[in-house]
Each structure stands twice: as structure tokens, then as C-alpha cells.
Amino acid sequence: MSYLERFMADVECSVTPYHAVETIKNKFLSADFVELKESETWNLERNKKYFAVRNGSAVIAFTTGSACGFNIVAAHTDSPCLKVKKNPEITTGGVRKLNVETYGGGLWYTWFDRPLKLAGRYVEKNGDELRVKLFKSERSFVVPSVAIHFNREANTSFAVNSQIDLMPVVGLGAGESVIKESWLDEDLFVVSDEKPFLAGEKGEFLVSPRLDDLASAFAAAEAVINAPADGLSVCFLADNEEVGSSTKQGAGGTFLKSTLKRIACSLGMDFDTALASSFMVSADNAHAVHPNHPEKSDPTNSVILGEGVVVKHHANQNYTTDAVSSAVIKQIAEKAGIKTQDFFMRSDLRCGSTLGAISSTQVSVKSVDVGIAQLAMHSAVETVAASDLEAAVKLFEGFFKAKIQFPEDGRIILK
Ligand SMILES: [Zn+2]
Incomplete structure (x- = not known):
């Protein structure tokens, strides 16, 4: 079964964040991840894969390799x-x-x-x-x-x-x-309850409920399953992004911070030093140019369906992207053979926000906002280019393989 076929089956049954986390949890269990309980002491071993669930609607999966910092991909499980x-x-x-x-x-x-x-x-x-x-x-x-x-x-x-x-x-x-x-x-x-379906002459489009943000959530889960166990890869899927994230299971809560602290403590790492070497990819869908309303898009940064993963920018920091994080993720994408494109909101339209900036108030790490291009955001069914789903998986897999070092002397070393 192709990734696209699996995703279509997964998104159809993931009707609420609880169902999405149940689906993803079963994937982790079949991939030999060990389930941890937040109410128990964690004795983690190196080079293994673990996950923990909070409230049944948020999940964090991670590997316990020997990197200096965490490579985190964050996405959300809820939809309007x-x-x-x-x-x-x-x-x-x-x-x-x-x-x-x-x-x-x-x-x-x-x-x-x-x-x-x-x-x-x-x-x-x-x-x-x-x-x-x-x-x-x-x-x-x-x-x-x-x-x-x-x-x-x-x-x-x-x-x-x-x-x-x-x-x-x-x-x-x-x-x-x-x-x-x-x-x-x-x-x-x-x-x-609309069934996901492929549209277009060649089935280029995927039309489905909940693409925002289950397209990113399942891509992140797939990537952490395929991640090498010798890195510190973290897949953080939070609930309640659509209502501001300020809940115990949301990106504004303590779930990520507490999990990273426990990983650091259990592996004998200094938490703050590890954070200084960490990098987060906040993944949430982005607006593509609407074919009937191109005037809604930025005049020089048009996002095109099927043309690769979107790097999202916003001067007032609704997105966490800056020159450093944008350059880093674009290098990783290039290495993974994935195209990227830049998104800016028109200056006279209000920009949406996402979980990266909110998560930064709890876990302040270098961060970039990326997303799969889509049409009809927050409709009962949304539309993406089917090819962009796999591009996101490949980008996250490339990111989890990357060893990024920030020696704080003006250099960024990417291996
Ligand atoms: Zn979203």
C-alpha cells in the first residue's frame, strides 16, 4: 500500500483528535515503540524508540540516540x-x-x-x-x-x-x-464524514476532511517511525491548535517541555544545553494560490500546489521562521531532494497563527514554520496536491537524519 493510500485510510478514521492519536499510537506500537506513562518514572535506554500520550489527544514519540540536541517536528491533531x-x-x-x-x-x-x-x-x-x-x-x-x-x-x-x-x-x-x-x-x-478522494485528470488532488493538520501529523509520525534510533528525533502532535493551544494537551501546555526534560534527565544530558542545540519544525498547512482568487496571495511569493513544502514567514512572528531557520530547513530539503517555496500573507490581510510560536513560550528553541500547500483551509473538505504529502514525509525524514550544530560563532554546521 502506498503512503497516500495509507494516509487516506488513516485520515478517514481519525475523525477526532482522540481517534487520530489512537490510530497513530497503534502505528507506534506496531513499529516497536515502547509506551511510557507520564505518571510513572522513566528509565530510558539509549538507541530505543518511545512514546507517551496525554489526554488521549496529544502524543509525543521520540528516539534516544546520542545527538547534542533534539530535532523536533510539531503538528496538531485537531480540526474545526x-x-x-x-x-x-x-x-x-x-x-x-x-x-x-x-x-x-x-x-x-x-x-x-x-x-x-x-x-x-x-x-x-x-x-x-x-x-x-x-x-x-x-x-x-x-x-x-x-x-x-x-x-x-x-x-x-x-x-x-x-x-x-x-x-x-x-x-x-x-x-x-x-x-x-x-x-x-x-x-x-x-x-x-466525507470519504477522502482523489480528484483531477490524473488524480493529482487529494480532497479530504482534516488535511489541516492531519497531513502534517501523519507525515511526522511516519518520519519518526523511519528515523534512525541513534538520533534524538521528537514527533510532537498537540491538540487544541484551532482554539489557541493553551491547554494541558496543547502546544502552550507543558507536555513537550516536560517530556524533553525527562528524556534529558534519563539520558544524563543537561536540559538547557540540549535545548540550545535543538531545532523545531512547526508543521501546519499553508495557503496555496487559489485559482479563482489569485489576488488573495502575496504578489511576489505565490505558493503553488505540488511545488514542494512551504516555508512560512511573518514579520510579526505569527510564524517562528527567521533567516537562520529558513536557511537550515531549505538545506535539509535540498539534500532530501525536496523543493521548497516561501509563503508570506498579503500585507493587508490578517495572518493566521500556528503552534510553533506558542510552543516557543514553553520550549524556546530555534524554529521554522513549514506546511503542505492547500486550498479551502477549514472547509469540511480541503484540497492538497497528493504529491506534497510524500514530500513532507521525506523532508521530515531528512530533518530527523540531520545533525545540526550551532557553535555560536556565526557558523551553523549541517551533517
Ligand atoms: Zn492547522
């Missing part, structure tokens, strides 16, 4: 979706619908009239214990749009009201609640 509130059922016009709130900055008009599923996790009582379990509904649901005859402005000035317009319909007449009686509590989401 809808979250089901408590007491969600409302019946109107004989139809049962669910009261929801929005999670992240979705392109909400794309969520109408397409297959959606309920998925997430719930807590159940089992004797004296509470058990956390994953959930995904068998059936699909839909958020019906309002007919053009009831809304003549729908094609010119329709604004989505997040309280009124986005409630999915779940049944006709009275019926069982979607919240099961045995659940003590739940994190239940409405997610896109």
Missing part, C-alpha cells in the same frame, strides 16, 4: 468542527436536531448538506472505576441548508448564525437521545 452541548435535543417541525457550538474557525457554510458523524469520547462507570472510551456513530447526519426560495440572498450575502443554522438533524419524531444513559459525561463532536 461542531461540539454537542448538554441536553442537546430540540424537536422542531417533527424533526429532532442537536444544539451545538462551534470548535475553531471553521468555514461553516461548507458544513451544510454533507455527511456528518457524531464522534468523540465518553466516560462510563465500571464498578468503582470510571472508564474513558472512544465513540463514533454508525449513522451519518446532516445540517440542512435553507432553500433558496426562503433565502433569496443566500448566494450574495448569507451569514451563518452559529446558534441557529448549524444544528444537525438526527431523527424524525420522538427517539432515543444521542447521549447514552450510561455515559457519565462526554466530549462529543459533529465531524465531517
Whole structure:
């Protein structure tokens, strides 16, 4: 099975961060990574591969070789979706619908009239214990749009009201609640149930939900699985990027810092010295030039689908890239045979942010922001060039093999 085929299967079942981490965790276990618990003491051995999960929605995998610093790739496991509130059922016009709130900055008009599923996790009582379990509904649901005859402005000035317009319909007449009686509590989401598919004359495009940022997350996981065990490669997949990252399982939390500290301590390394020799690749998708709206892109830095991994720049540091980190990653890409291109936001448009800058407040290391070029960011289905997925894997593999030294005398040594 090709990487693309595997990714399509993985992204389809990774409907929430919990499901994504479960999928990735199983990959690590099949690749002989040892699972660590944060609540236990770690006695790490050199030249091995380990991983730890936090909250079921964030994961860090790493190798314990003998480099001076950590080579870290970070990406995020969450995507915009809808979250089901408590007491969600409302019946109107004989139809049962669910009261929801929005999670992240979705392109909400794309969520109408397409297959959606309920998925997430719930807590159940089992004797004296509470058990956390994953959930995904068998059936699909839909958020019906309002007919053009009831809304003549729908094609010119329709604004989505997040309280009124986005409630999915779940049944006709009275019926069982979607919240099961045995659940003590739940994190239940409405997610896109569209199957990933290849589009274009030659299948050049991959169209799928959650490409932002599972395309980077799975590429990072694949690369750390293939990483040599004699380096210090770290794959950090954080949750909650779409809502600011300031959670225990987000890039603004302590998960990465605490894990790196424990690795350093267990391997007899000085943590701060190791950080000074470390480098982070913050990987999150980037905007390609939209074929119908080229005017939205920067006049001299157009990002083209299929033309390689994007290095993202921003003067106000929404991205962590600077001249040094950009030059380093481009050298690594060249060595790996991967093309790169630069992204700048138009100066008169507000730039999005990502997890690199937020992670830097906890773990301040040299860092670059990169991404796979895509269209329709935050739509219920997004579009990338299929070839860019493998390019990202190769770049991260090249990065994990690289030995980067910063002697602090104006030189950067790349081996
Ligand atoms: Zn993202």
C-alpha cells in the first residue's frame, strides 16, 4: 500500500483528535515503540524508540540516540468542527436536531448538506472505576441548508448564525437521545464524514476532511517511525491548535517541555544545553494560490500546489521562521531532494497563527514554520496536491537524519 493510500485510510478514521492519536499510537506500537506513562518514572535506554500520550489527544514519540540536541517536528491533531452541548435535543417541525457550538474557525457554510458523524469520547462507570472510551456513530447526519426560495440572498450575502443554522438533524419524531444513559459525561463532536478522494485528470488532488493538520501529523509520525534510533528525533502532535493551544494537551501546555526534560534527565544530558542545540519544525498547512482568487496571495511569493513544502514567514512572528531557520530547513530539503517555496500573507490581510510560536513560550528553541500547500483551509473538505504529502514525509525524514550544530560563532554546521 502506498503512503497516500495509507494516509487516506488513516485520515478517514481519525475523525477526532482522540481517534487520530489512537490510530497513530497503534502505528507506534506496531513499529516497536515502547509506551511510557507520564505518571510513572522513566528509565530510558539509549538507541530505543518511545512514546507517551496525554489526554488521549496529544502524543509525543521520540528516539534516544546520542545527538547534542533534539530535532523536533510539531503538528496538531485537531480540526474545526461542531461540539454537542448538554441536553442537546430540540424537536422542531417533527424533526429532532442537536444544539451545538462551534470548535475553531471553521468555514461553516461548507458544513451544510454533507455527511456528518457524531464522534468523540465518553466516560462510563465500571464498578468503582470510571472508564474513558472512544465513540463514533454508525449513522451519518446532516445540517440542512435553507432553500433558496426562503433565502433569496443566500448566494450574495448569507451569514451563518452559529446558534441557529448549524444544528444537525438526527431523527424524525420522538427517539432515543444521542447521549447514552450510561455515559457519565462526554466530549462529543459533529465531524465531517466525507470519504477522502482523489480528484483531477490524473488524480493529482487529494480532497479530504482534516488535511489541516492531519497531513502534517501523519507525515511526522511516519518520519519518526523511519528515523534512525541513534538520533534524538521528537514527533510532537498537540491538540487544541484551532482554539489557541493553551491547554494541558496543547502546544502552550507543558507536555513537550516536560517530556524533553525527562528524556534529558534519563539520558544524563543537561536540559538547557540540549535545548540550545535543538531545532523545531512547526508543521501546519499553508495557503496555496487559489485559482479563482489569485489576488488573495502575496504578489511576489505565490505558493503553488505540488511545488514542494512551504516555508512560512511573518514579520510579526505569527510564524517562528527567521533567516537562520529558513536557511537550515531549505538545506535539509535540498539534500532530501525536496523543493521548497516561501509563503508570506498579503500585507493587508490578517495572518493566521500556528503552534510553533506558542510552543516557543514553553520550549524556546530555534524554529521554522513549514506546511503542505492547500486550498479551502477549514472547509469540511480541503484540497492538497497528493504529491506534497510524500514530500513532507521525506523532508521530515531528512530533518530527523540531520545533525545540526550551532557553535555560536556565526557558523551553523549541517551533517
Ligand atoms: Zn492547522
